[in-house]
Amino acid sequence: MADKSATLTIDGTEYELPVLSPTSGPDVIDIRKLYGQAGVFTYDPGFTSTASCDSTITFIDGDKGELLHRGYPIDQLAEKSHYLEVCYLLLYGELPTAEQLEDFETRVTRHTMIHEQMHNFFRGFRRDAHPMATMVGVVGAMSAFYHDSTDINDPWQREVASIRLIAKMPTIAAMAYKYSIGQPFVYPRNDLSYAANFVHMCFSVPAEPYHVDPIVARAMDRIFTLHADHEQNASTSTVRLASSSGANPFACIAAGIACLWGPAHGGANQACLEMLREIGTPDRIPEYIARAKDKEDPFRLMGFGHRVYKNFDPRAKVMKQSADEVLELLGIENNPTLQVAKDLEAAALADEYFTDKKLFPNVDFYSGIILEAMGFPTSMFTPIFALSRTIGWVSQWKEQLADPHHKIGRPRQLYLGDTTRDYIEIENR
Numbered sequence: 001m002a003d004k005s006a007t008l009t010i011d012g013t014e015y016e017l018p019v020l021s022p023t024s025g026p027d028v029i030d031i032r033k034l035y036g037q038a039g040v041f042t043y044d045p046g047f048t049s050t051a052s053c054d055s056t057i058t059f060i061d062g063d064k065g066e067l068l069h070r071g072y073p074i075d076q077l078a079e080k081s082h083y084l085e086v087c088y089l090l091l092y093g094e095l096p097t098a099e100q101l102e103d104f105e106t107r108v109t110r111h112t113m114i115h116e117q118m119h120n121f122f123r124g125f126r127r128d129a130h131p132m133a134t135m136v137g138v139v140g141a142m143s144a145f146y147h148d149s150t151d152i153n154d155p156w157q158r159e160v161a162s163i164r165l166i167a168k169m170p171t172i173a174a175m176a177y178k179y180s181i182g183q184p185f186v187y188p189r190n191d192l193s194y195a196a197n198f199v200h201m202c203f204s205v206p207a208e209p210y211h212v213d214p215i216v217a218r219a220m221d222r223i224f225t226l227h228a229d230h231e232q233n234a235s236t237s238t239v240r241l242a243s244s245s246g247a248n249p250f251a252c253i254a255a256g257i258a259c260l261w262g263p264a265h266g267g268a269n270q271a272c273l274e275m276l277r278e279i280g281t282p283d284r285i286p287e288y289i290a291r292a293k294d295k296e297d298p299f300r301l302m303g304f305g306h307r308v309y310k311n312f313d314p315r316a317k318v319m320k321q322s323a324d325e326v327l328e329l330l331g332i333e334n335n336p337t338l339q340v341a342k343d344l345e346a347a348a349l350a351d352e353y354f355t356d357k358k359l360f361p362n363v364d365f366y367s368g369i370i371l372e373a374m375g376f377p378t379s380m381f382t383p384i385f386a387l388s389r390t391i392g393w394v395s396q397w398k399e400q401l402a403d404p405h406h407k408i409g410r411p412r413q414l415y416l417g418d419t420t421r422d423y424i425e426i427e428n429r
Helices: 034-038 074-080 083-092 098-109 118-122 131-144 155-181 194-203 214-226 234-244 249-260 268-279 282-293 314-329 336-349 352-356 364-374 378-401
Strands: 004-010 013-020 058-061 066-069
Touching (some): 004 034, 083 214, 083 378, 131 155, 155 194, 194 214, 214 314, 234 249, 268 282, 268 364, 314 336, 314 364, 336 364, 364 378
16 A cells, blocks of 8 residues: 555646555556546656556666666676576575475476477578577467467466476577578487586587587576566566467567567677677777767767666676686687777776766676677577576566456557548549
8 A cells, every 4th residue: 555645736636646665666656547537648758757567576776786686686696696596586586495496497407398390490481580580480489389388377387388488498599590500400408507508509510529618608607697687678568568468478478589689679789799899999999989979970889878777787797707707718818809898898987978977888798799709690699688588578477467456558649640530532632
């Protein structure tokens, strides 16, 4: 119950609106009954001032640069935990016991294979199809193969669908990659960890043994962990909106993948890497810093600043550490792109223009460098983001379905078009 209220006055009439207080974050004015009482809507493009749901999964404090999953700071989870443990936390609300984690890991590992007939589905795509296009289609098609986990009203089917999506997404992403480069699909292995299994499926070939270095696997696991969930972003909101209609889980996650594909969302790390390549060498950094400060120049520094974080991105520090570890392991610590990135970061943080605007490096700034060093083409950056974010989408989807107050999404509009007009016969136009 709300213990505070706000008063809205329209044409001399006052309307009392409840003010809800969260456990963290700003108070929320409850306007659910506003249209019924006052006959008006609110106008909020991008929903930047609107809470579309209540949630207990993830909290972001943009001013503090804080990201919490079920109350646990992301830097602690990235340092001390691993991806599947974070998946359990997001999905069930608490960190697992050793027994619970072993059971969860076993269930996920035993569901990593996909239906054999789905291999034919991949072959229907052109070889030059973007892996994200393939993933949107294949994940959406899962509902045609797994009929026993599409009834959203059955709690057990929701559980099965959740495990299947978490388990099979790396296999689907790896197959999309293999198909795009003309190599044979590699089946998952139950003796490998979640991250090592993905790396193995992407880079091994039947002709010879392939060993996944533990440091590379750990870096990949961190990338998965740092992208696991990020509150009500565009793709998560898309999953929730699709879910509100009663759509099956595979269709909802496919909708999230489609939204994530946009360069302003999941494609940011690719754009950042392309920018670093364009700069090329550290001596050109002053030129690009000046261009970024020039309002008449369309150039913008990619990988700096964030829609939510008004301070530093807590994921960026962990990602920078992983970049150093992976490139050192691979013997390319003198990588020119990494050097440009480090020097660009230093130059920007020393410039009042960027610090005053709180344009600090975000998680995308270093993740592209790591993925490229591992051997992934830029076309695979967003698919890796998608498989990482699947647990967030699934957790939010399950939470919404369990909410007794949830209803089909139906945003309103500020209509600025023509009013009623009479039809004009074609000979009189």
